[in-house]
Amino acid sequence: xxxxxxxxxxxxxxxxxxxxxxxxxxxxxxxxxxxxxxxxxxxxxxxxxxxxxxxxxxxxxxxxxxxxxxxxxxx
Numbered sequence: 001x002x003x004x005x006x007x008x009x010x011x012x013x014x015x016x017x018x019x020x021x022x023x024x025x026x027x028x029x030x031x032x033x034x035x036x037x038x039x040x041x042x043x044x045x046x047x048x049x050x051x052x053x054x055x056x057x058x059x060x061x062x063x064x065x066x067x068x069x070x071x072x073x074x075x
Contacts, residue, residue: 006030007029008071009041010025017053022046026061027044027058030050041053
């Protein structure tokens with residue numbers, strides 16, 4: 001099964017990842033149960049690729065589906 005973008009998360013801090021992450025920016029995240037079990041989150045960062053980051057750097061957001069669609073179209 002291919003990885004699925006699940007929603008969006010806001011970057012709360014970027015300590016150690018300033019090149020890859022912007023604070024207060026929304027990032028698409030991808031469901032990854034193994035990562036979550038290790039307190040990590042898989043996000044599509046500034047490079048356009050998905051990478052694992054400490055989950056404490058982000059807060060997942062519950063956005064209405066029409067806003068999620070609009071954000072995906074913009075990326």
